[in-house]
Amino acid sequence: MAENIYPKLHNATWPGIVGKGPDSEPPISLEKMLEMTAAAEVDGVKFDGVDVGLFDPSINLDDLDGIKRLADQVSKHNLVIGSLVAPIWGGPAMGTKEDRANFVDQVRKSCVYGQKLKEMGIRPYGVVRIDSASSVEDWAKDPVNNTKLIAQTFREACDVAADYGEKLAAEGEICWGGMHSWRAMLNTLEAVDRPNIGFQADMSHTFLYLLGYNSPEDRILPLDYQWNDRETLTEGLKKLTAALRPWTLDFHVAQNDGTAYGSGSHDKTGRHCQATDPNGKLDIAIDAGHWLRNENGELTKAFKHICWDGCMFPNAVLEQQKTWNDILAAMIKVRNLNSWS
Numbered sequence: 001m002a003e004n005i006y007p008k009l010h011n012a013t014w015p016g017i018v019g020k021g022p023d024s025e026p027p028i029s030l031e032k033m034l035e036m037t038a039a040a041e042v043d044g045v046k047f048d049g050v051d052v053g054l055f056d057p058s059i060n061l062d063d064l065d066g067i068k069r070l071a072d073q074v075s076k077h078n079l080v081i082g083s084l085v086a087p088i089w090g091g092p093a094m095g096t097k098e099d100r101a102n103f104v105d106q107v108r109k110s111c112v113y114g115q116k117l118k119e120m121g122i123r124p125y126g127v128v129r130i131d132s133a134s135s136v137e138d139w140a141k142d143p144v145n146n147t148k149l150i151a152q153t154f155r156e157a158c159d160v161a162a163d164y165g166e167k168l169a170a171e172g173e174i175c176w177g178g179m180h181s182w183r184a185m186l187n188t189l190e191a192v193d194r195p196n197i198g199f200q201a202d203m204s205h206t207f208l209y210l211l212g213y214n215s216p217e218d219r220i221l222p223l224d225y226q227w228n229d230r231e232t233l234t235e236g237l238k239k240l241t242a243a244l245r246p247w248t249l250d251f252h253v254a255q256n257d258g259t260a261y262g263s264g265s266h267d268k269t270g271r272h273c274q275a276t277d278p279n280g281k282l283d284i285a286i287d288a289g290h291w292l293r294n295e296n297g298e299l300t301k302a303f304k305h306i307c308w309d310g311c312m313f314p315n316a317v318l319e320q321q322k323t324w325n326d327i328l329a330a331m332i333k334v335r336n337l338n339s340w341s
Contacts, residue, residue, distance in 0.1 A: 004341045007292075008125075008305035009045075009331045010082050011037040012252075014053030015310045015318060025315045030058040031073065032319075038077035040324040045332055049080035051126065051307045054110050055087035061109040064116070071122040081117055082126035082305045083169070083200075083250050086110035092134040094149040094177065100156070103133065107157040111164035118165075125304040127169040127250050128161060129200050130154070131176045132188075136214045139177025143184075150178045151191035158194035169200035169250040174214045174260065175269035181215030182206075182240055189247050198249030201291050202309055203282060204256040204272045206244070210236045213260045213268045227258065227281060241290040248302060251291055252309040253334055255280040272311050274323065275330040285333035292338040299340055306334065 016028030030052075037047050052070070054061055059070065074081055087110070091102030110128050117123035132139075132150045139146045154170070161168050170189065174180045178188045189197060210233075212219025220236045227233075255273040258281045262268030273280050288306075293299055308327045310318070317323050 005335070006301070006304055006340050007251075007335060007338070008048035008080075008082070009328065009335060010049045010051050010305050010307040011040075011047050011324065011327070012051050012053075012307055012309045012311075013037075013058065014055075014085060015313055017053060017055065017058060019312045020315075027057055028315060028318055034074065034077050034079065036319070036321060036324050038079060039321055040328045042325060042329045042332055045328070047079065047328060047331075049082050049305065050074060051083040051085070052081055053085040053087070054113055055085070059113075061087065061106070061113060064112075067113060067116045068120070071117060071120045075122055081123040082307065083129055084110055084114050084126065085129045088130055089133045092138075093132040093153040094134045094139065094146045100149070100153045103153055104156045104160055107168070108160045111161050111166045114166055115164045127167045127198070127200070127303075129169050129171055129250065130157065131171045131173065132178045134177035136175065136177045136180045139180070147178050147184070147188055147191060150188055151193075154188070154192045154197060155194055158192065158197050162194075162196050167196040167198060167249055169198050171200040171202060171205070172209065172244065173202070173205040173269065174208050175262070181212065181218035182209040182220070182243055183218045184215060185209075186243060186247075199244050199247035200250040200252065201241075201244060201248045202252035202254055203284070203288065203291070204252070204254035204270060204309070206240060207256040207258070207282060208260060208270045209240055211258065211260075213270075233281070237287060237290045238295075242295060245291060245294065245300065248291060248300075250303055251288075251306045253284060253288055253306050253331055254309050255282055255284060255330075257281060272309060272313070274310070274313070274317065275308075275326045284330050285337050288334040289338055292334075299338060301340060306331065
């Protein structure tokens with residue numbers, strides 16, 4: 001693939017960390033994730049870069065000397081860095097004054113980190129990803145005022161990010177309060193009212209918006225929907241993307257099997273599936289186009305790279321090179337249908 005072809009293809013590094021730890025499997029090191037990413041190849045095409053989660057054990061945000069080490073570590077694999085995930089979960093965006101100050105401070109540190117990576121030439125594009133760090137259950141106790149609090153925190157974070165030339169992308173996922181349905185997500189984004197806030201669309205997470213988990217009143221697909229009805233699914237995806245695409249600054253390619261897990265009526269979340277999962281409900285290459293193209297079928301070119309997110313895969317899957325080759329093949333199909341120079 002020629003140098004000037006977009007979107008660039010990235011892999012996420014955080015699947016080696018998220019869901020790992022004392023109660024699960026051991027984390028996979030950043031170096032191992034980089035090695036697997038760099039080794040992936042399909043018909044001579046390789047990944048262009050990685051998106052990075054700025055959290056332990058891979059990254060210490062307070063260790064500014066580590067920025068150069070990260071840049072060197074990534075560049076030795078002939079990769080670049082794109083979007084960064086800010087570790088904001090210590091301070092819910094609708095929490096106490098102290099919680100919210102902590103949230104904004106983590107965004108500030110992430111923007112400092114990102115700016116330095118740009119100065120080093122290793123990060124040519126990308127945003128800083130955030131979420132509300134708040135549960136749906138807590139949000140639902142006072143939806144109007146909690147949305148206002150989240151928006152206020154996001155506004156403060158946007159103002160800080162603007163000082164560093166960064167845009168913030170809020171990840172739509174059904175487990176985050178105020179972001180748990182497509183309509184709640186729109187309400188939150190509109191309430192923030194800042195030019196440098198946008199949406200991070202993850203094909204797996206946004207797919208569950210169609211099914212109304214944690215917000216049945218916002219369900220898009222009919223209650224009696226049958227999975228073999230591709231026409232109705234396509235219409236649902238068109239409605240969803242028409243609402244959120246204008247806000248989208250960052251895009252994750254992923255697969256989903258339509259299921260959610262969690263307890264009670266709230267706080268359900270979804271799992272990512274492997275690119276080749278036979279239970280996957282998305283036609284990855286075709287359905288990515290709903291996010292990459294406007295209602296007239298024209299490419300939006302709203303971001304310069306797309307990233308695969310494979311959170312919650314078992315280590316046995318993550319440590320197989322075939323997994324990353326299959327993912328890269330899926331990413332190439334997305335680009336082949338939606339590329340520009």
